[in-house]
């Protein structure tokens with residue numbers, strides 16, 4: 001956990017996050033996609049028009065005033081690069097929503113390992129709910145309850161074997 | 166002797182779109198593919214694709230293959246011949262192919278070649294040991310036939326293919342020991358890299374494989390760091406235990422069928438190797454022979470589909486099916502340009518400059 005911050009983590013704290021006030025208002029999406037590639041499902045899937053991307057090769061920008069935190073982009077993004085963060089869950093804990101394409105699936109309420117962007121173990125976290133949207137539900141959209149201080153660190157989960165003998 | 170107006174060789178995204186575009190203009194088309202199902206590379210791609218809605222962005226490769234092949238099968242102007250390997254094209258315009266162990270001949274007025282690309286191999290000591298696979302073979306085994314290639318895999322090459330195959334192996338429950346890449350930077354998309362990293366797989370850049378070892382089959386590999394002249398740096402040797410070494414070191418256009426006709430080609434590393442020269446309608450230097458997709462230069466399924474449209478429309482146009490040709494051509498050309506605008510397509514753009522007539 002003491003490892004040096006990745007490029008994304010560093011830039012996140014600087015300019016990619018919504019304003020402090022917005023972060024206290026409710027869930028918002030983060031598209032961790034900073035390379036110009038020909039792709040736009042984050043834009044086409046967003047029901048509120050929060051994502052802008054002028055030409056197909058642009059990197060996406062989220063208008064946090066329009067973003068409703070609905071998680072559609074998390075399910076649609078082929079790069080699995082969209083996440084929804086909700087820092088208003090409680091004083092100590094926040095919610096992180098991630099795309100997940102592995103079996104077995106955890107169950108709601110189950111304890112799983114929260115991993116950072118490099119796959120390092122951060123903390124045990126609890127699965128709050130599992131949604132599926134487009135794509136015949138093949139990409140599951142999993143929301144986990146994480147400690148507030150790990151909200152910009154946890155971006156993946158791992159099943160604990162003891163729960164799935 | 167069989168006859169058709171337009172023959173399309175290869176039923177990947179480029180070939181299927183060529184056939185659909187030509188048929189939509191009114192032409193009679195025959196589509197030949199050596200595989201038992203249409204789709205080309207797409208039938209092995211279980212991940213979601215990039216691109217825009219016109220190229221089915223966000224859909225999985227396998228699902229795109231199904232959508233397109235259904236459209237092809239439902240089209241009464243298209244005759245599909247699967248299990249049909251094209252063997253040769255002769256100067257008198259006769260094409261020969263083998264279908265279900267029978268040798269057959271076909272003539273056509275126009276030909277679209279959409280045969281895709283072939284995997285490159287890598288030379289290192291013991292690369293002939295069982296357990297050394299190309300990425301395509303790993304995908305065929307795992308995703309088409311449901312057979313795991315092994316338990317612990319070392320992947321050579323961190324382009325999109327290496328990164329995606331790593332992800333698919335992890336999904337299948339196989340352990341990926343590492344991905345090594347000779348260049349100082351990974352070649353694949355950052356988002357693909359990041360999803361592998363989140364799974365804890367190490368990606369070692371400026372590393373190459375020295376040798377594989379094992380008695381009867383692969384048991385491991387010796388890898389090391391390389392300098393800018395691709396020489397191994399002393400003291401950087403690492404030993405990785407693995408029962409599979411998966412090579413994902415690039416593809417080269419497959420246009421062997423056209424060589425005997427004497428078409429003009431050019432060696433363009435940015436397009437994967439020997440690439441055919443062609444005009445903006447994708448017609449080669451041999452009149453009546455068009456190319457589309459990876460066989461014209463290794464790219465993406467999204468661009469292969471757009472090129473397929475252009476080649477199919479143009480082939481139909483040359484034999485009198487001219488319905489709004491210019492407008493349709495321009496739409497596809499413009500969309501293709503947009504796809505290629507990004508920084509990840511820089512090399513492709515440079516390469517295309519060398520083969521455009």
Ligand SMILES: Cc1cc2nc3c(=O)[nH]c(=O)nc-3n(C[C@H](O)[C@H](O)[C@H](O)COP(=O)(O)OP(=O)(O)OC[C@H]3O[C@@H](n4cnc5c(N)ncnc54)[C@H](O)[C@@H]3O)c2cc1C
Pocket residue numbers: 174175176177178179180197198199200203204205206207210213214215216249250251252279280281282300325326327329330419422457458459460464465466467468469
């Ligand atoms: C691991 C991997 C991941 C990829 N991910 C993406 C992605 O996310 N997004 C994307 O846009 N692209 C992706 N691609 C690239 C994409 O799959 C290819 O660019 C695309 O399939 C090329 O289409 P094509 O029709 O030109 O060739 P192919 O799909 O290769 O089709 C060629 C067809 O021709 C047939 N054929 C060849 N020779 C003969 C012959 N002599 N006779 C008869 N038939 C013949 C073959 O059987 C095959 O069906 C990926 C590729 C790989 C390998």
Ligand code: SF4
Pocket residue numbers: 028029045046047048049050051062066067068069070071072073074084
């Ligand atoms: S979370 Fe919903 S509203 Fe916000 S950007 Fe994603 S799709 Fe749009």
Ligand code: SF4
Pocket residue numbers: 031032033039040041042043059060076077078079080081082356
């Ligand atoms: S859909 Fe995902 S990968 Fe594609 S541009 Fe949007 S954030 Fe990036």
